[in-house]
Amino acid sequence: MTETLDEGPFFHGTIADLRAGDLLVAGYRSNYRPEMVMNHIYFTALVDGAGLAAEIAAELAGVGTPRVYEVKPTGPYENDPNVTDKKFPGNPTRSYRSSAPLKVMGEVTEWTRLTPEALEMWRERLARLKADSSAQIIN
Template identity: 45%
Template sequence: MTREPKPFDVYEPGVLLHGTKADLAVGDLLVPGRDSNFEAGRRMNYVYMTATLDAATWGAELAVGDGRGHIYIVEPRGALEDDPNVTDKKFRGNPTHSYRTPDPVEVVGELVDWIGHSPVQVKSMRDGLAALTKEGRAVIDD
């Protein structure tokens, strides 16, 4: 079912999502130690995921790479913790339902009918991230 992403709305209870431009298949594992989706030359210590379609959509749209992004349904193989990059830094608590794990995460499905943000929203987000980078404030707590 196609629906627009709305901030803080859980996609489906118990379902975790990962947005990226990487072309993956069911059964593939996302593992720590790979290049960041967002910062060139940075290796990530965690795999990140969310329960909201909005946050996963941003991940798919803003990730490095060409072409349309992907939103995968994922299952972590280990314990989760709140993503400190949004929890209490940007939003009090964890209303984005964003998590990370140092353990592998398995791709168990893909959403193929998701709707992205408007081109104006994507440009605004990219411009904001570029400004943070220029100011030295685009720091990922990883």
């Protein structure tokens, strides 16, 4: 039996227009490195964390509306090694990943949007990430 890491609820940020009952699955390109096909689908127990991911996805795509969905894992999941290995020991970001699908429970409309200043800071960070070919994402 798999250990329960977090009781949730869980959230996923994206620009995709989804409906309750839809399944989010691994195997699509990364929002952060489009040349990478992801082996996992990522989610968090923090609605504002999912909101940040949605806003970054919209920024990187250059189109689309940031959206946050409540999701339910359909299989085992683990701590997200992209943020929990050394950056945030103990997983205070409550970030997870799964190779099993996530079931969309519904859209969440109440989450903290980035200020114009914070959005500009993320634009600069993303530009540096794009320019740094040594930056790694564990997919």
